[in-house]
Amino acid sequence: MVNALNNLDDESLMGYVKQHNHQAFSILVERHSKRFYAIAYRVVMQQQLAEDIVQDSFLKLWDKPTIWKDKKGAKFTSWFHRIVTNMAIDLYRRNKKILAFDNSDDFATQSETQLSEIEQSQTQIALDEAIKTLPEKQLLALNLCFYEDMAREEAANIIGVKTGALNSLLMRAKENIREHLIRNDIIKEDVEGKIA
Amino acid sequence: MMQDNELDRILTSRTMEAPSSNLASRIINQARPHQKSVSLLTKVQELFVFDMPALASVACLVIGIAIGVISNVDVTENTSLLSDWLSLISYEEEMML
Numbered sequence: 001m002v003n004a005l006n007n008l009d010d011e012s013l014m015g016y017v018k019q020h021n022h023q024a025f026s027i028l029v030e031r032h033s034k035r036f037y038a039i040a041y042r043v044v045m046q047q048q049l050a051e052d053i054v055q056d057s058f059l060k061l062w063d064k065p066t067i068w069k070d071k072k073g074a075k076f077t078s079w080f081h082r083i084v085t086n087m088a089i090d091l092y093r094r095n096k097k098i099l100a101f102d103n104s105d106d107f108a109t110q111s112e113t114q115l116s117e118i119e120q121s122q123t124q125i126a127l128d129e130a131i132k133t134l135p136e137k138q139l140l141a142l143n144l145c146f147y148e149d150m151a152r153e154e155a156a157n158i159i160g161v162k163t164g165a166l167n168s169l170l171m172r173a174k175e176n177i178r179e180h181l182i183r184n185d186i187i188k189e190d191v192e193g194k195i196a
Numbered sequence: 197m198m199q200d201n202e203l204d205r206i207l208t209s210r211t212m213e214a215p216s217s218n219l220a221s222r223i224i225n226q227a228r229p230h231q232k233s234v235s236l237l238t239k240v241q242e243l244f245v246f247d248m249p250a251l252a253s254v255a256c257l258v259i260g261i262a263i264g265v266i267s268n269v270d271v272t273e274n275t276s277l278l279s280d281w282l283s284l285i286s287y288e289e290e291m292m293l
Binding site: 022025026029030033034037038041042047050051054055058059062123124127128131142146174177178181186187 | 202203204206207209210211212213214215216219220222223224226227228
């Protein structure tokens, strides 16, 4: 039975989850928890919070599997992506001020490492700070298109904008990050306005 | 184009804390009690309805008396009501067995 379930696609497994089949649910969790953790982490940038989001999303699915509507051609991962993203964004909005200062401990720990590692960690911290300052839609555009490599149409659908607007969001996100990194001497701008 | 490459390189180098190794099993175990409680309830129901109708009848009588006591009805004095109950239960037992 387990082997047979293992060979099923996500949408078929959801059919079993709707019948409270715990094994089918377990396979979905094993198959996708890491991926959805990454999605949540890139929004909230905290391990514990990201894990809580993934856990809550899956448990919500287990408690109310009928929220999944098996429409023709609907992909479980796209649908669940939206659930996890919405939950992460909701948490991000509520904790934005707290999350914005969360790197202080990391920096203290990392400052004890070797010089090259310090430089690397400084780049990471500056990059995280830059990403944290992005407006919500730019953050989502960056996460979905750059890190998730999602199709533009699908990403635009999740964010709730048109494809053209999504491209502008992505461009502005990158521009904002670039400016932040220049201000923090992570990358240099030459006289013509280009990075050296 | 060079600018984009440099920025993309930095963006790609972005690290992420790995999730706990037991994340999936934690979620799976959290989901399990819900299913257990459902199956336990079903088993109790099956036990009473299909396996032990006599016990179910006695349980119903006890619950009935308890409700009577709580409602300040003196069940012991109302013998006709009690005998009605007992005859009804005997009849049900005969039908089920």
